[in-house]
Amino acid sequence: GQIIHLADYRQTDFVLERVDLTFELDPTETKVEARLIFHRREGVDTAAPLVLDGDELVMTGLLFDQMEIDAARYDATPDSLTIRDLPASEPFEITITTMINPEANTQLMGLYRSNGVYCTQCEAEGFRRITYFPDRPDVLAVYTVNIIADKASCPLLLSNGNFLGGAGYGEGKHFAAWFDPHPKPSYLFALVAGDLGVVEDAFTTMSGREVTLKIYVEHGKEARAAYAMDALKRSMKWDEEVFGREYDLDIFMIVAVSDFNMGAMENKGLNVFNDKYVLADPETATDQDYANIEAIIAHEYFHNWTGNRVTCRDWFQLCLKEGLTVYRDHEFSADQRSRPVKRIAEVRHLKSEQFPEDAGPLAHPVRPTKYREINNFYTTTVYEKGSEVTRMIATIVGKDGFKKGMDLYFERHDGDAATIEDFVKCFEDANGVDLAQFSLWYHQAGTPLVSVSCAYDHAKGEFTLSLEQMIPPTPGQSVKEPMHIPLRFGLLLEDGSEAKAAAVSGADITGDVLHLKERRQTVTFSGIPSRPVLVLNRSFSAPVNLHFEQAPADLAHIARHDSDLFSRWQALNDLALPSLVEAASKARAGETVETSAMLADTLIAIAGDESLEPAFRAQALALPSESDIARELGSNNDPDAIRTGREAVLAFIANRGAEVFATLFERHRTQGAFTPDAANAGHRALRNAALSYLAVSDGTPARAAEAFASADNMTDLSAALTVLAHRFPAATETAEALETFRARFADNALVIDKWFAIQSTIPGDGALARVQALMTSPHFTKSNPNRVRALVGTFAFSNPTGFNRADGAGYRFLAEQILEIDPKNPQLAARILTSMRSWRALEAVRSDHARNALRTIAAGEKLSSDVSDIVERMLK
Ligand code: BAL
Ligand code: ZN
CATH class of the missing domain: 2.60.40.1730 (tricorn interacting facor f3 domain)
Structure with a gap:
């Protein structure tokens, strides 16, 4: 093409x-x-x-x-x-x-x-x-x-x-x-x-119109559509209350199908869904499945106004509907659940999926200026970074200003095929602000790096903050202009209260937002009584990397005392990441890894703090992932060393916190009947996080095997199975549990996908053979995208040591799969191939193997435009 x-x-x-x-x-x-x-x-x-x-x-x-x-x-x-x-x-x-x-x-x-x-x-x-x-x-x-x-x-x-x-x-x-x-x-x-079977309900809109709601599923699965229907009604209500948007037809229908390339599709009045994002009951769906269903039902419904009533002029404007609609579904979930916990999950996702895209050969602006194959632009940059850009507009113009801008957008552009410029202009006109510099977020690819240093002068009572922004070069964009970066911040004092400056010079500050606009800016806060701890980028107000060598004691102070739960998690993450990076380097050099007691103690204290919501504590316990560490290292990565180092840190924490984890595991059992709400899901998440540490300190599969045997819902069952498979892959308990699980859910393909995913992510060199063996299972078929994603996709995206085997066998396997899938389903093949987007950051032996595998794909006969576009950009 x-x-x-x-x-x-x-x-x-x-x-x-x-x-x-x-x-x-x-x-x-x-x-x-x-x-x-x-x-x-x-x-x-x-x-x-x-x-x-x-x-x-x-x-x-x-x-x-x-x-x-x-x-x-x-x-x-x-x-x-x-x-x-x-x-x-x-x-x-x-x-x-x-x-x-x-x-x-x-x-x-x-x-x-x-x-x-x-x-x-x-x-x-x-x-x-x-x-x-x-x-x-x-x-x-x-x-x-x-x-x-x-x-x-x-x-x-x-x-x-x-x-x-x-x-x-x-x-x-x-x-x-x-x-x-x-x-x-x-x-x-x-x-x-x-x-098909149907579940029917009704919704009365704010102007009193009755709308028929129908969700169609395969016969016999009607009961599993109840949660989706509930989520739909909550979405309709929320869009009326928060955005003033009412539904506009007599009927709204959703159809669940089992073969689907995307998650779902917002066709006017007739959404078509991947059944994975409709069907749920406690026995077969995890809390994460419920949360995904809620978010995707909402997302597609919200498109009725942001996407359908106001659509895109051309496909370059894809983020006009997608970035905005993701922002809307994020806000919906935050209102339905715990806002800070939701934000932590969003930022985790953004950093693990979008940041690598922005740092690699597939980087592109939120609003691209050229494409060869539009299917390849349904990316985390267009969706998730697009949502973050929308969020920054809301941060800059404020909550009321955002509402005014959105109202003007609907008033001006209902029935139009609009552009990003039209969208931005509504916020400018409604608020009398100039967003010209801000609009660079749509045009410049790459994650900005903000370098931070600060100093406190006790005699003058002055706190000085120096900021410098750098946007890395990306394909086709070597030189970048400084951007308007809205940074929420706080100056945290010893007692946990916040310093209020008497005067500030060097930056525009509105409320708690500092507007970084220059390449370099020095900001002085006067009238600060004692040395404050800077909390920067609260609630992740801007999607940037911070380079800030903050003292571990200061990070621990934020982690324990900040008013913003998100910042507490962020501080914990910032405390853990350097330790994990150092551990990886030591492991690579064959040296012993030592873990800081402060990191472990801060983490264990937060985990055991019953005044904090369990879902937050579960997030705190989840250490930065192997790919987070790889991203922090940036180049010359050895996934085996990263894992060895991380495992050593994890073992130290597991042993040091064994008693606390055992208490959590007992205390946070699901009480009574299962309900999928966020609070109950939080208890399960915390308990299962504790179980994963206990498996390490126990050193035996007994506790996980018992948890598997006694689980009465899919969240606990699959968590226990994951611990067994990942920690004790060779144990008889694991083999038995895997077979019990398979036999019990043999006729439920969506659950079998979990069985595939759990096994394809067992770390280490044995993973490839395991995946190949599973491909011969009668449960597997290459013609169903969910099956292929669960087994092949999960292996390539989420098994760093197994996929990145030093002998390159993982890459050669992927190349074969891509060439086989491509003639049948090019979109699926191209999507799975993006799992290799960070290949240049690998150490030389692996990156050579990866390049060879990519060249094998590039040399394939009759490649689709989808795959050839991705592979060519990756090799460029
Ligand atoms: N428009 C494609 C599916 C979605 O983003 O809703
Ligand atoms: Zn969408």
């Missing part, structure tokens, strides 16, 4: 007025008739032809105003349809007939079949696999959809909008018609047909 540039954007020559689609569904020969009404846009050259997008299409009919059209007037290829000699200004109708094969559609883009159910995925460019169309997000039209199908196998016929009616249709068939009054781009089109 060729490179598409933002600078080349221009409007279509023809305006699409209406779309009428008729589908005659058949597993292998589905007939699609598209009637499209266009007119030439004013001022466009009357000789300009109409050019429509296609992808692997076969056209069997073409009419112009219901008449046969002369073959000389058009050219049809599998990927485009060009029609000439069209009217200068009056509307005309084009009727296109295509034949498609849903059964053979293994890419899962366009119309395909999943477990006998017809479904669609059109974002970003799947609609052109259904019919020829101006398949771009700035073409908005009103759709009518007629579906004809076999009545017995497809009693259910669904599309976007409101149901118009249905009837019998010849022998054994029936039809249904749907009308969506809201103009929409083709990527939001959806069709579902099949035989």
Whole structure:
């Protein structure tokens, strides 16, 4: 594919007025008739032809105003349809007939079949696999959809909008018609047909309209959709209360399917979900699954306003809907759960997924300016960093200012295909601020590094803070401008109270936000009675790396006393990370690792502090991961040494805190019936964190085996199984537990995915053989994306020592898998390949092997544009 540039954007020559689609569904020969009404846009050259997008299409009919059209007037290829000699200004109708094969559609883009159910995925460019169309997000039209199908196998016929009616249709068939009054781009089109069970409910909107809610799942799984329905109703209410946004159709439907490339899709009125993010009950879903379902149901629902009512002008603006909608779902979850604990989880995710992307060969701006394959831009940079950028706008203009800006955005752009500039301008206009420098966050890739130093002058009562920002070079951007970085901060005194400066010079400060705008800034706070401890970037107000050699005693003070729970966790992390980095270096040099007692004692004290919420203490106990340590080291990484060093620190903490952990393990047992709420989940998280330390100090699998045997919910069961498998992979208790688990959940593929994931992350050289053996299991199939992600994806993304074997076998295995998956499902192959995005940071032997594996992929025949785009950028 060729490179598409933002600078080349221009409007279509023809305006699409209406779309009428008729589908005659058949597993292998589905007939699609598209009637499209266009007119030439004013001022466009009357000789300009109409050019429509296609992808692997076969056209069997073409009419112009219901008449046969002369073959000389058009050219049809599998990927485009060009029609000439069209009217200068009056509307005309084009009727296109295509034949498609849903059964053979293994890419899962366009119309395909999943477990006998017809479904669609059109974002970003799947609609052109259904019919020829101006398949771009700035073409908005009103759709009518007629579906004809076999009545017995497809009693259910669904599309976007409101149901118009249905009837019998010849022998054994029936039809249904749907009308969506809201103009929409083709990527939001959806069709579902099949035989599914349903859970039904209703929601009364703030203006008193009754909305029917339906969640469709496979027959027999209806009870497992109850939590998703509850999350949906809470999402609808929250969007009314917090953003003033009301739902706009008579019905809202969600369909769960088992073969899906993404998590879910926000099609207007008819969301299609990966069933993993719908189905839950205590026996089969973990607390994390419940939290994910809540977040994704909310995310897709929130898209109805941020994405659907206001959509994107072009795919460069993807973060306009995704960054904003992630921010909205984060805020929703924070309101439904514990705000600081939610923030810790978000920052952990951002640092472990987005920071490496931003630091490697795949780095790109939140709003890119060019792409070869848009599927490869559904990234953590567009989503998670995009959300952080939205959060910073809220920090800069304040809560009320953010609300005013959002209200103006909806008022100004409802029904539009908008840009990032439109979005930012709403906050500027609503608040009278200038966000020009701030907008660099959308344009400059790379995680800024803020270097910090400070000094206290007792005689003058002055605290001086020096800040310097540096944005590292990234592909295509070697020179960067200084950015506007909003840093929340506090000056913490000995007694845990906060110093209030009498005067400040050297920076704009609004409330507790310091606005760093220059490359270098020195800020002086006067009237500070005693030496304060600086707490910087509270609640992670800016997605930056801080270089700040803060004394361990100061970090321990923050960890124990700051008013912001997030900062307490951050301080603990900052205390632990240098120890872990040093441990890795010592391990690599073959030296003995020594752990600071202060780190261990601070951590153990927080873990045992019953005045703190359990979920927070569980987060505190989770040491920075092996990949966090690798990121901190930056280059020349040896994953084995990182693990050996980290294990030594962990063992020291486990032994020193054994009594506390044993108490926690007993005290935080789930009491009574399981409920998935955040408070109860917190108890389970803390207890299971304690169990993972106890397994180390015990040195035997007995306690974990007992926990496995007595678990009455999936959270505890899978946590115990993880401890057994990761700590005691060779124990008979582990083999027995793995088999018990497998047998018990053999007919539940989503639970078997946990069984795959737990085993594929067992550390060490044996992992590859284990993964290969599991691929021959009858539970595994390469045609289901969830299975492939659970086994192959988890191994490559989340098993640093197993995947990065020094002999390179892990990379060679991945190369084989990528080449095998790519012809069937390029998006899946490309996504899993991004697991190698940090290959250049490995030590020389491993990085040589990694480069060779990437070259093997690059040399593959008939690579998809998805995989070739990723592999070429990685090798550049
Ligand atoms: N639009 C793709 C799926 C999502 O982000 O909601
Ligand atoms: Zn989204």
